[in-house]
Amino acid sequence: MTEDNHSKDGDATPPGDASGTPRPQPAPAPETSAAPPAPQPPPPAAPKPAAPAAPAVPPAAAPKANPLTAPVPSAALDRIREKFADRIVDVTYYASEVTVRLKQDRVEEIWRFLRDDPGLRFDFLSNLTAVHWPERPKPFEVVYHLFSITTRQRLNLKLDVGEVEQPPTASRVWPTANWHEREVFDLFGIRFHGHPDMTRILMTDEWVGHPLRKDYPLEGKPEDHMQLREVTTAEHVYTYDKSSIKGFGWKKEVEKTGEGRG
Amino acid sequence: MFRTEEMDINMGPQHPSTHGVLRLVLNLDGEEIVDVRPVIGYLHRGVEKLSEHRTYAMIEPLTDRLDYVAAISENLGYCGAVEKLMGLQVPPRAQSIRVILAELQRIASHLLWLGTHALDLGAMTVFFYTFRERELILDLFEQFCGARLTYNAMRIGGLLEDVPPGWTDRVRHFLSIFPSRQKEYEDLLTVNRIWLGRTQGVGVLSREDAVALGTSGPTLRGSGVDYDVRKSQPYSSYDQFDFDVPLGTKGDTYDRYLVRMEEMRQSCRIIQQALDRLPEGEVRAKVPKYIKPPAGEVYHVVESPRGEQGFYIVSKGSEMPYRMRFRSPSFVNLQALPMMCKGRLIADVVAIIGSIDIVLGDVDR
Numbered sequence A: 001m002t003e004d005n006h007s008k009d010g011d012a013t014p015p016g017d018a019s020g021t022p023r024p025q026p027a028p029a030p031e032t033s034a035a036p037p038a039p040q041p042p043p044p045a046a047p048k049p050a051a052p053a054a055p056a057v058p059p060a061a062a063p064k065a066n067p068l069t070a071p072v073p074s075a076a077l078d079r080i081r082e083k084f085a086d087r088i089v090d091v092t093y094y095a096s097e098v099t100v101r102l103k104q105d106r107v108e109e110i111w112r113f114l115r116d117d118p119g120l121r122f123d124f125l126s127n128l129t130a131v132h133w134p135e136r137p138k139p140f141e142v143v144y145h146l147f148s149i150t151t152r153q154r155l156n157l158k159l160d161v162g163e164v165e166q167p168p169t170a171s172r173v174w175p176t177a178n179w180h181e182r183e184v185f186d187l188f189g190i191r192f193h194g195h196p197d198m199t200r201i202l203m204t205d206e207w208v209g210h211p212l213r214k215d216y217p218l219e220g221k222p223e224d225h226m227q228l229r230e231v232t233t234a235e236h237v238y239t240y241d242k243s244s245i246k247g248f249g250w251k252k253e254v255e256k257t258g259e260g261r262g
Numbered sequence B: 001m002f003r004t005e006e007m008d009i010n011m012g013p014q015h016p017s018t019h020g021v022l023r024l025v026l027n028l029d030g031e032e033i034v035d036v037r038p039v040i041g042y043l044h045r046g047v048e049k050l051s052e053h054r055t056y057a058m059i060e061p062l063t064d065r066l067d068y069v070a071a072i073s074e075n076l077g078y079c080g081a082v083e084k085l086m087g088l089q090v091p092p093r094a095q096s097i098r099v100i101l102a103e104l105q106r107i108a109s110h111l112l113w114l115g116t117h118a119l120d121l122g123a124m125t126v127f128f129y130t131f132r133e134r135e136l137i138l139d140l141f142e143q144f145c146g147a148r149l150t151y152n153a154m155r156i157g158g159l160l161e162d163v164p165p166g167w168t169d170r171v172r173h174f175l176s177i178f179p180s181r182q183k184e185y186e187d188l189l190t191v192n193r194i195w196l197g198r199t200q201g202v203g204v205l206s207r208e209d210a211v212a213l214g215t216s217g218p219t220l221r222g223s224g225v226d227y228d229v230r231k232s233q234p235y236s237s238y239d240q241f242d243f244d245v246p247l248g249t250k251g252d253t254y255d256r257y258l259v260r261m262e263e264m265r266q267s268c269r270i271i272q273q274a275l276d277r278l279p280e281g282e283v284r285a286k287v288p289k290y291i292k293p294p295a296g297e298v299y300h301v302v303e304s305p306r307g308e309q310g311f312y313i314v315s316k317g318s319e320m321p322y323r324m325r326f327r328s329p330s331f332v333n334l335q336a337l338p339m340m341c342k343g344r345l346i347a348d349v350v351a352i353i354g355s356i357d358i359v360l361g362d363v364d365r
Helices: A002-020 A061-065 A075-087 A107-116 A177-188 A249-257 B047-051 B056-064 B071-086 B092-120 B124-145 B167-189 B193-199 B207-212 B253-276 B329-334 B337-341 B346-356 B360-364
Strands: A088-094 A097-102 A124-132 A140-147 A154-161 A226-230 A236-240 B007-011 B023-029 B032-039 B296-304 B307-315 B323-327
Touching: A075 A088, A075 A097, A075 A107, A088 B296, A097 B296, A124 A177, A124 B296, A124 B307, A124 B323, A140 B307, A177 B329, B023 B346, B032 B337, B032 B346, B047 B056, B047 B323, B056 B071, B071 B092, B071 B296, B071 B307, B092 B124, B092 B167, B092 B253, B092 B346, B124 B167, B167 B253, B193 B253, B193 B346, B253 B346, B307 B329, B323 B329, B329 B346, B329 B360, B337 B346
Parallel strands: A097 A154
Antiparallel strands: A088 A097, A124 A140, A140 A154, A226 A236, B007 B023, B023 B032, B296 B307, B307 B323
């Protein structure tokens, strides 16, 4: 099916050059047009927006070159900077989304402020999930996507979480976080401190391991991979014998040739 | 000598009115619901993990299998998310055709909901009527992309092909007959005493609870909260169309029914406008053959028939996403079920499950 897609793609693009490009563009799509023409530089206290590729080059050049990572003004960010400047780790921008990485301690205070502040009213937790970065010192990133129904703003928050750390639960601030956090626990093994019902939700209760971790084996039987390890918090954490892990067969093929899929 | 005690009863995972493999553990006092514990995951296929090992073009067919009743909304959201990640501009004609498809899908999804919801509550006739019209929409989809359920209707950057000749006329024909057909359903239900008795005041969800529990779509709007992604963060040229967002007042099952009925009329309005002002031109932007978005992450939301459908993609600049997250409205809306059911009877649970319109493929992913 994908091959078919490609041949179609190849056929369709050349005539597109002739008839498609001179056409005047009516109202551009709102998602991409939202980047303002002259983004004001962030206040001096803030860290610079993360440059995507090369952090070693002069800092001003990288964000200018890429409109996707250009900073956008955000009232919510300004308010957090006013009140909790010392709790911000960094701020990143991508495709006019603002993502604020916060320190974990007393983060509930910031959540409550964002939810209850009359100018912000982030009362709707749209999504909560996690990302596993095994190479980082704190390997997990919990991501919160907030939305304000009254002001129609969005704001993304992030927390860095270590292997045995227990981030605070957001379910006391936004009850919808209850199931999201259960899912994150189920698939990543992050336990949320103070959560009312920290049990698996999608996998069966007897399941061993957390499938969305990057080191979760994709082939073989569970007992070939798992070693039970005792950790300081008196909870069992499963680690995987990395030498026994194999990926999907065809994936290696793609990496080797770079052809045939896409 | 006599004593009463609470009792746990399993409802599902094989139960016709749970619309799939939903299991509810009902804690009962007599016939009254004390507590409900939804048990999900029976249809978990690990789509998020699968996506981490597929290229971007290969993931779109997977999104069909999430919310299989409204696959086009999933396609639209997924393609929109990748386009946002790449900074792609979709040609205006493709945007309008996408809107037409998505709104036809909304009507088809609501028709399936209405038919099965009425069937659950004993109104069998409506089922045959709604499936008659749903068939017309599926025929339109079949003519457009060759499939009737899992469409894979869009491509990153636009559409695979323009609509076939005469297709827009057939859509116009559908629009010309649909309002009178919709009146037939409403004649059967809207002022039907039995229907009112089974739905009014059942499964009330207050405005505050609906927002706090993160519900979206008709479940949220039935409680009177004005949040529709098509209005608040317009995507795919929705800002060019004139339509209203219907809102309920009481937040009960009947209000959610009314909201969905009105949404079908508004969808017809949107399709009519899109057909009248369909731009000419290409239907696919210039997209590289190997899609490799730059490193970054986006969260893109669309309004699926069930609510806010979110797509969170983390890219490391390779041809496969590093992390893919599908925020499914059914999963979040189902969380509100225990609150709606408390203090009601078992028969009302069936009505309430129907009124939040879950699709288990979307809940379990």
